Amino acid sequence: MAEKLILPAEVKICATCSFWDGERHVDAEMKVVVVADDCHGECLVQEAQKPGLHDVRKECGCLWEDLEADPTDTV
Secondary structure, eight states, X not given: OOOEEXXXXXXXXXXXXXXXXXXXXXXXXXXXXXXXTTOEXXXXXXXXXXXXXXXXXXXXXXXXXXXXXXXXXXX
């Protein structure tokens, strides 16, 4: 069984990006993301498999976007 990591939502890794489609749990109240340390998912921007813990700060083709909803959105 993989260990789980609890990460602040604003940390710039794939698992905290709204464009990453992988297995994660987001606690909106605490603003944390919980992922397995070996998780992988698809980057919807780059259309490529990326590990959840991939550091995106030096990625040229990355459009990292916070998981927090845009306050101007109305539903």
